[in-house]
Amino acid sequence: AKLMKDIEVPSDAPKEILFEKHVQFINEYGKDEDNFEYGMTDYLRLSGMYWGLTALELINAQPSQCKDNIIDYVKKCQDTNSGGISACTGHDPHILHTLCGIQILAMYDRVDAIDVEGVVKYVKSLQQPDGSFSGDKWGEIDLRFSFCSVMTLSLLNRLDAIDLEKAIEYVEKCKNFDEGFGSRPQSESHAGLIFCGVGFLSLVNRLDIINRDSLAWWLCERQLPSGGLCGRPEKLPDVCYSWWVLSSLAMLGRLHWVDGDSLKTFILACQDAEIGGFTDRPGNVPDPFHTIFGLAALSLLGEKHIQQVNPTYCMPQSVIERLGLKPQILT
Numbered sequence: 001a002k003l004m005k006d007i008e009v010p011s012d013a014p015k016e017i018l019f020e021k022h023v024q025f026i027n028e029y030g031k032d033e034d035n036f037e038y039g040m041t042d043y044l045r046l047s048g049m050y051w052g053l054t055a056l057e058l059i060n061a062q063p064s065q066c067k068d069n070i071i072d073y074v075k076k077c078q079d080t081n082s083g084g085i086s087a088c089t090g091h092d093p094h095i096l097h098t099l100c101g102i103q104i105l106a107m108y109d110r111v112d113a114i115d116v117e118g119v120v121k122y123v124k125s126l127q128q129p130d131g132s133f134s135g136d137k138w139g140e141i142d143l144r145f146s147f148c149s150v151m152t153l154s155l156l157n158r159l160d161a162i163d164l165e166k167a168i169e170y171v172e173k174c175k176n177f178d179e180g181f182g183s184r185p186q187s188e189s190h191a192g193l194i195f196c197g198v199g200f201l202s203l204v205n206r207l208d209i210i211n212r213d214s215l216a217w218w219l220c221e222r223q224l225p226s227g228g229l230c231g232r233p234e235k236l237p238d239v240c241y242s243w244w245v246l247s248s249l250a251m252l253g254r255l256h257w258v259d260g261d262s263l264k265t266f267i268l269a270c271q272d273a274e275i276g277g278f279t280d281r282p283g284n285v286p287d288p289f290h291t292i293f294g295l296a297a298l299s300l301l302g303e304k305h306i307q308q309v310n311p312t313y314c315m316p317q318s319v320i321e322r323l324g325l326k327p328q329i330l331t
């Protein structure tokens with residue numbers, strides 16, 4: 001039989017959630033100027049802020065930065081003539097960072113702080129004649145950008161601004177024979193893109209397009225003996241795939257098909273006991289990206305000391321309810 005690539009969960013790995021360590025890790029991340037992280041993550045600063053701030057919100061902790069400074073930073077990242085939002089002042093706007101900026105403002109109920117019409121104009125400008133979306137003015141097309149565009153507009157209650165039927169038509173073209181999704185039509189199925197495809201259809205109430213049990217089966221096939229989930233066959237487990245696979249299963253009403261106990265053990269083992277935060281797999285370097293997806297996955301697995309997370313938006317359920325948003329979830 002083919003040897004399955006997997007890892008061993010170390011026996012001395014953490015077995016409970018190190019809440020205080022994670023608060024410290026997020027609040028101190030990237031502060032220390034001479035450590036390599038500082039300059040490295042300029043190009044994804046606003047995304048890093050969304051990942052860190054949402055992690056803190058889910059574990060009921062406060063950011064060390066005051067909320068007005070955070071709001072002001074998002075405002076400073078909005079590009080006046082395109083309306084798009086950049087990761088960092090002086091960088092080009094991109095839909096990935098535009099979404100993160102809107103997610104941060106929505107979480108703090110401060111969407112009024114920026115030029116909403118400008119954001120709507122920017123997202124509209126990204127839609128192509130075939131219904132697809134580019135990520136920015138340079139024109140790269142990816143299913144991720146369809147998902148981020150529609151999520152951004154749904155948070156602003158402005159889905160009327162785009163050709164939704166064409167957008168849905170394009171996403172249907174990205175569905176593969178295994179019911180999974182890739183970046184573009186005929187691209188290989190990958191758990192991260194499946195999350196984008198399922199999330200998009202959840203936002204537009206069209207999960208009927210998917211053969212639910214075939215896709216749920218493909219997703220559960222990603223679980224390895226270590227309990228961890230991987231993104232494609234023959235790949236190593238990684239905690240962020242816990243989120244892409246679990247949230248997709250949650251939207252499809254098949255979360256119970258995965259072995260939650262062994263997955264929880266794997267996720268807990270990805271915590272850094274020294275400095276806090278989650279890594280992609282036990283023993284590696286923690287970062288805010290894997291921290292939010294580790295905590296959000298634990299929330300989906302029913303961890304009672306973590307706030308309920310919405311599987312479609314990866315935001316606190318209380319925020320989605322306050323905004324009156326009802327993404328489709330199959331039961």
Ligand SMILES: COc1ccc(S(=O)(=O)N2Cc3cc(-c4ccc(C=O)o4)ccc3N(Cc3cncn3C)C[C@H]2Cc2ccc(O)cc2)cc1
Nearest residue numbers: 041044047048049051052096192238240280287288289290
């Ligand atoms: C460290 O190497 C990378 C590689 C890709 C990226 S990415 O921006 O294209 N991206 C998100 C991502 C972020 C981090 C990270 C490090 C520090 C911080 C601070 O907040 O965030 C790390 C990885 C990462 N990846 C790569 C990855 C994760 N697991 C496996 N891999 C190969 C994902 C990548 C794509 C992406 C996914 C979701 C999303 O909302 C935005 C981008 C960033 C750093």
Ligand SMILES: [Zn+2]
Nearest residue numbers: 238239240280
């Ligand atoms: Zn990862």
